[in-house]
Amino acid sequence: MVNGESSVNNNSTRIAALIIATLANFLTPFMSSAINIAVPAIGAEFAANAIILSWIPTSFLLAAAMFAVPFGRIADIHGMKKIFNYGVIIFTVASLLSALAPSVVALLLFRILQGIGGAMIFVTGLAIITSAFPPQERGKAIGINLASVYIGLSLGPVLGGIMTQYFGWRSLFYSMIPLGVLIIVISVWKLKDEWAVCKGEKFDFKGSILYSIALVMLMYGFSILSSTLGVIMLVLGILGLVGFVICELRVESPVLNIKLFKNTTFAFSNLAALINYSATFAVVFLLSLYLQYIKGFPADYAGLILIVQPVLMAVLSPFAGRLSDKFEAQIIASAGMGLCTIGLAFFAFIDANTSITFIMIGLSILGIGFAFFSSPNTSAIMGSVQKKFYGVASAMVSTMRLVGQMLSMGVALMAFSLFIGQVQITPAQYPGLLHSIHVVFIICTVMCLVGIFASLARGKTHNNG
Missing domain, CATH: 1.20.1250.20 (MFS general substrate transporter like domains)
Known part of the structure; x- marks a missing residue:
């Protein structure tokens, strides 16, 4: 009977893990693809120039890339479910703030916050599925999870265009709030397990900061590579990543095990x-x-x-x-x-x-x-x-x-x-x-x-x- 209960609990955990990770994996690509359609409407409301407007989608990507590896390590130490839940909460709150943004500068700041929440979701959702499912079922579960990404990318331009046209660009951010709340409710109610396999280990702050700064310089430099500043930033970014690798090889508990x-x-x-x-x-x-x-x-x-x-x-x-x-x-x-x-x-x-x-x-x-x-x-x-x-x-x-x-x-x-x-x-x-x-x-x-x-x-x- 005990084995039967354990099997049911394991199955329940797997289903809950797959549902919350799949719903969360829909959030960010839908938002990313829908916001591209809304950029002209945002520009019209705030009278923003093309350079600033290009940072509305880019700021999210940059923030998410900066924090992905550090939060992956934090999740290994403090628990996957905990970081995932905090990530969904931050993403949802940032969506509300973005919907209420009084200026384009405020919107950019809230998009950065949304990117931080997105990074916490990215790095834990897939890890939770991998932890919950045995190797022989893992590929199917990951396939379903990735399908939600592509559904988000598919629906983003179509629904985003309709919502922006009839309800305004702010409706895109408002639509994220009920979905975020639903994910949190299912996670707290159904997902009882916690995965913290590196509990007690130290977090490498120095390596995390070096990694984030180097990555920003690298990506920003590449985006403006036709200018002298772009080349300088790219070179500094590459040197920063080389320094990061050397640093990580000498640290006892690295943020990224090289x-x-x-x-x-x-x-x-x-x-x-x-x-x-x-x-x-x-x-x-x-x-x-x-x-x-x-x-x-x-x-x-x-x-x-x-x-x-x-x-x-x-x-x-x-x-x-x-x-x-x-x-x-x-x-x-x-x-x-x-x-x-x-x-x-x-x-x-x-x-x-x-x-x-x-x-x-x-x-x-x-x-x-x-x-x-x-x-x-x-x-x-x-x-x-x-x-x-x-x-x-x-x-x-x-x-x-x-x-x-x-x-x-x-x-x-x-x-x-x-x-x-x-x-x-x-x-x-x-x-x-x-x-x-x-x-x-x-x-x-x-x-x-x-x-x-x-x-x-x-x-x-x-x-x-």
Whole structure:
């Protein structure tokens, strides 16, 4: 009877863990993709310039990337559920504050706070699922969890556009509040377990500060790489990360255990994730400009075309996760990276006369490829480390995603500054815009091609969980 009760409790914990992590994983991508649609409305209300407006989505990404690894370590020491709950509370409160923001500067500050809450959610949600599920069921659970990310990305532009048009941009932030409250209620009521496998160990404040500052300089420098300041910031960021690695190798309880990267599965799976996000994140941004400027489509119609990719990602991620439970994740993820390469290559050839069917085929290939890469790759990363490193491993998954997204946007911004310049996009700039899009997609295709080899180099995956 005791065993039966234990089995029921374990099953209840797994279901609760999957529900709260999946709902939380919907929050942040939905907000991130919806806010892009709302930026013009925010600019109109606050009379903000284009540079400040670009920081509304970027400030969230920067804050989340800065705090992901430190909070991963804090969660390992003080408990996954505790940090997760605090993260959802901070995200929800920041959403309320953003909805009430009296100025664009206040909105940026609240977006930074939202990014800190987002980092706490990113690093613990995946780690809670990995802790709650046995290795033979983990891939399926991670696949379902990742599907919620893609559903959020899919619904963001469509619902975000409708909400902004009919209820104002502040409604996007208000909509996050009831969902945040629901997640907290389920977590407190149903999730009884706590995971703190490094309890009592010291937290590395010096390493955390050095890491955060170096990462900000690196990402900010890359986003303005065409300027002298950008090059200086990039060099300082690289030097800061080198200093961080040296520092971490000498600390007894490092915020990031550098020795984890001696594990080829962990190291190359993270590298493959970084390359994949760097190559694919700017696709929707670039195609949105292409469809609205070059093709002259309205925003809602462009959004319906672009929805093809995330919908396929959402539908196929659980299936890809199940496959990785049964077959070698290395092969499935590498095949997915190969499909991403083909999808990106499609867009390197688009021009003003390219058919929508051609665009949708490219997006479909990319969506299928990303689904078959992401779930198995994430499962491989989490399965390659011991339980005591789940928080840090989960943080690395989030950091690779966030840094990759920033690098992807950095490549796009660099191309725009070289071929268009800091001017408003008018029909006179359309040839420069099209040239920029071609160059970025060629760079991204080559990056993804290299990513196939990084994915294959990890070797066979061994679950340590």
